[in-house]
Amino acid sequence: MAKAVKKQALGRGLSALLKDPENDIKSITDKNADKVVGSIVELDIASIEINPFQPRTNFNEDALQELATSIKELGVIQPITVRKDDFNKYQLISGERRLRASKMAGLKTIPSYIRIANDQDSLTMALVENIQRHDLDPIEIALSYQRLMDEIQLTQEQMSDRVGKKRSTIANYLRLLKLDPVIQTGIRDGFISMGHGRAIINIEDHDVQADIYHKIVSKNLSVRDTEALVKQYHDGQKPKAAVKAKAGSTFDTGKQQSALATYLGVKADVKVAANGKGKITIPFKSEADFTRIINLIKGSE
Known part of the structure; x- marks a missing residue:
């Protein structure tokens, strides 16, 4: 119990240190940076802004309320991670669900790991953290992969090493972004699975994609049923074989x-x-x- 009290006191002490204008830490080489960076610090929730690089866009309100109830009873078990932005201002890197739930629970402060990172590092940490640790929907994961490739100039091979996923897995997620936007929304909302999407993507015509999507939803078709529909479409697109001439049917005129x-x-x-x-x-x-x-x-x- 004594250790717990000491840890909390340390967090409050570091929090006070960060609020001292004479100890404004902006880089890892600044005075007292070694005491703060990587430590658990109790930060004012009001001083933390949401990460603009956050890939998650959907938050289940019921799940947030359950987490808020848990936080009221037990506190925040796992600290969030932030980067120092300015004097007494921080930007969230990971832990947006915990931050939102803490606000719902009425907390004024939240335990936080402090990092000093540039925008690129912040983006990388936020995306990789979320891909690895949270239940993002397939489209959010695909968008995260695409953003890493576009903004940090990572190849699929480099991204595979960074997030610990097979290159083929990353490629399968990225292909989902070629689907009609209506179908992407259907995946995000849970009307169809990623497996359905992977089957539909084999059709380039978005109108045909949409038609098959509506059949899946209205008839509650399985992934295998969807694959059969796609095959049926492709078979119908193949040119009919020419009628073979019977032996001896030609003659000299x-x-x-x-x-x-x-x-x-x-x-x-x-x-x-x-x-x-x-x-x-x-x-x-x-x-x-x-x-x-x-x-x-x-x-x-």
Whole structure:
């Protein structure tokens, strides 16, 4: 019990130190920085602003209320992590659920780990922390991966090392961002799973994607059912195979074509398809020539 009291007293002492303008710590080399950075400090909740790099955008109110009730009874078990922004001003790196619940519980201070980091480090820590430790929905995870790649210039291989995930896993999340926005919202809201999304992404046409999405939701289709729908769509897109000619169905028209030209007095064009069917095209020069050819054909009947 004595240790617990001592730890709390230490936190209050460091908090007072941070509020002293003569001890404004801005870098790890400043005086007393070694006493504060990495320590658990009781910070005023009002002095902490939400991290703009926070990937989580959805917070379940019922779950927050349960956490707030727990905090009222037991306190904040795990400190949040912040970075020092200015004199007596801090920016949250990780622990937004704990911070929100602490506010709901009426707390004025919250135990915090203090870090001194630039914006890039803060972004990296916030995204990696959340990906590893919280139940982000698949789209939030995908957006976090994309943001790491865009803003910190990480490759998928580098990101794999940073977050401890297989490169293929990261690639599967990133592919979800190619889905129609309506479907992305459906994944975030839990109407369909990531497995459904991975099946739909194999279709490029967003209108077709949306049509399949609505079928999944309305008919409560499984991932396997969805995969079957996608396969059915792709099968329907394949060109129909040409009808194979039967052996011996083609024949030589050379002699007959020559005899026809001699009889009609014009060179008739004869075309024969692979299945044995064909057509004869007879040219004429004038109405009189046309009448002449017709009379010849009638005369041969």
